[in-house]
Amino acid sequence: MVEAHGLVKRFGDFVAVDAVDFTITKGESFGFLGPNGAGKTSTMRMISCISPVTEGTLRVLGMDPATEGAQIRARMGLVPQEDSLDLDLTVLDNLMIYGRYFDMPKKVIRQRADQLLDFAQLTERAHDRVDPLSGGMKRRLTIARALISDPDLLILDEPTTGLDPQARHLLWDRLYRLKQQGVTLVITTHYMDEAEQLCDRLVVMDKGRFAAEGSPRQLIDQHATKEVVELRFRPGEHESIALRVADLAERHEVLPDRILLYTDDGDAALAEVTAMGLAPQSTLVRRSTLEDVFLRLTGRTLVD
Amino acid sequence: MSIVKSPIFEHGEVVTPRRVTTPMWLRAALYWGYQYKRTWRSSIFTSFLIPVLYLTSMGVALGSLIDKHSHGVAGVSYVSYLAPGLLAATCMQIGANDTMWPVMGAIKWMRTYLAMLAAPLDVYDVLLGHLAWVAARITIVVTIYLSVMAAFGTVHSPWGICALPAAVLVGMAFGVPMAAFSATQDKDTAFITIYRFVVIPLFLFSGTFFPISQLPHLLQYLAYATPLFHGVALCRDLTLGQVHGWVDVGHAAYLAAWVGVGYLLCRRTFAKRLVV
DSSP states (O other): OEEEEEEEEEETTEEEEEEEEEEEOTTOEEEEEOOTTSSHHHHHHHHTTSSOOSEEEEEETTBOHHHHHHHHHHTEEEEOSSOOOOTTSBHHHHHHHHHHHTTOOHHHHHHHHHHHHHHTTOGGGTTSBSTTSOHHHHHHHHHHHHTTTOOSEEEEESTTTTOOHHHHHHHHHHHHHHHHTTOEEEEEESOHHHHHHHOSEEEEEETTEEEEEEOHHHHHHHHSOSEEEEEEOSTTOHHHHHHHHGGGSSEEEEOSSOEEEEESOHHHHHHHHHHTTOOOSEEEEEEOOHHHHHHHHHSSOSOO | OOSOOSOSOOTTOOOOOOSSOOOHHHHHHHHHHHHHHHHHHHHHHHHHHHHHHHIIIIIIIIHHHHHHHHSSBTTBOHHHHHHHHHHHHHHHHHHHHTTTHHHHHHHHTSOHHHHHHHTTOOHHHHHHHHHHHHHHHHHHHHHHHHHHHHHTTOOOSGGGGGHHHHHHHHHHHHHHHHHHHHTTOSSSHHHHHHIIIIIHHHHHHSSSSSOGGGSOHHHHHHHHHSHHHHHHHHHHHHHHTOOOTHHHHHHHHHHHHHHHHHHHHHHHHHHHHHOO
16 A cells, blocks of 8 residues: 655755555555654654655555656655644534545435534534534544545544543444454554554654554564563652662663663562562553653653 | 445446546636635625725715815816726735635645645646636636626726726736745735735825826836836726727736746746745
8 A cells, every 4th residue: 555665855955754664455454653853743744645655665556646646646645743623614514524524425425424423423512513512522523524535545633632531442443443444544643552553563753764664562572571670769769779779670761760671480580679678659560662762772662 | 343344446447537627727716715704604695795885985075075075087077097006906906815824824734735635736837727717716717896887987998898807917916026036935914014015005106096297207207117007007997998009018018027927936946936
């Protein structure tokens, strides 16, 4: 569906995307995970033929974005980072007018709109203005709008940023259904739980480059241990204590507010910490996540 | 509980393609038409009310004084002299207005253009669609305006019908270059300045209310350079039936040049702002 080789995006001297290669195949759900400013959105904008490619080659749906952008976009749905809904029009009118951009006959748009309103749980709000809707509703409407033309490829740029947990879970459920219906999804996010939930395969992006690539499970297996012990001491103690507990784990990481010990047996490591006579203010043994992968690869946390 | 009763994506279901596809720019223009559906009543009412008020107060009431003391202006009654000037000036205001806030808002606030660009439209479709809509809206206003003028007995010749395209041209001579400017703006403060220091002075000093020969020489030359002067002169010649051949062709050509140059500028500023 999407194929990129040596893809570069520059703004003046600033390199937003620095020669990346990737292939997205039909029916898969592909994620770009990384902190703000990693180059995720720039990559998405190139895939959606909105932003011209600076260097390298890019093929989307077998076509060239530079010359066949309109044909590509006709088969693609785009959910931009910031909603671009018409706040003065009603929910239904937003769908109707968007369908007209694709030159769909009114009757067909109306039919599809009814299905999509149902899908987005907005049927009851169909004739309300968009402006007073909640953030989650607006987001669902944006996704419904992107689906109006029955696209082969759905691109979502940070679909749940700024939403409350309930709204996020509802959205994830909707996206999961789309995935099951065979829609190819491309998602950017800086939430590792979102990437773990939705992506079959993902790339970890940092400073315009890919730091790693694989399924969420593969990435965790490759770049992190099975478990992580989190130890919280009083502020200022972390550095000195880290030196003493370092040998208990394969690897350790000192964050401003805690020490992370990477080990395959978290409980055993924690027992040893206690045996040393250390008394952390709080402890937590958990499974490794993509956040740990990211920390390992870049030395930074995802959301900072 | 299943919320989705039928799958949204019935692959294999083929929507019969239209035999004639709608041009991309027209799809963009349709959006603005859609928006207009919400406000057309008040908009039409205003378009009707403004000329009635102006022509009654200034044309008829003030005009009767002028006609009594100086037997009209340039050989016709004051109301007949004033009406085509007001027509052109109104078109200037609509042209400028509809390409200030709406253009910047479609980029910054509502992101309407971005929504269009995510669909198959490209930046030139977006531009042309918006300008086409502005022209359509001015046409509606001018049609009403000319009907009111005719009711006041100020259209003296069949040439008056040509005042319709002429007045639309005046509106676009302001609207198109203004759209190019608006696409570069991040705040709306410049618009208010332009309104105060360009639109209002032009309205007052471009021959709308009195012949510019009444002005000091320097200001007369300034007036010649502005598109509104040419717009007023052209509309006036047409509604009074005093067509001056090449002079009027010259007026129209000058206005068309503003539209043309404005359009080239628009292509640059729109692409620069929206294609990054």
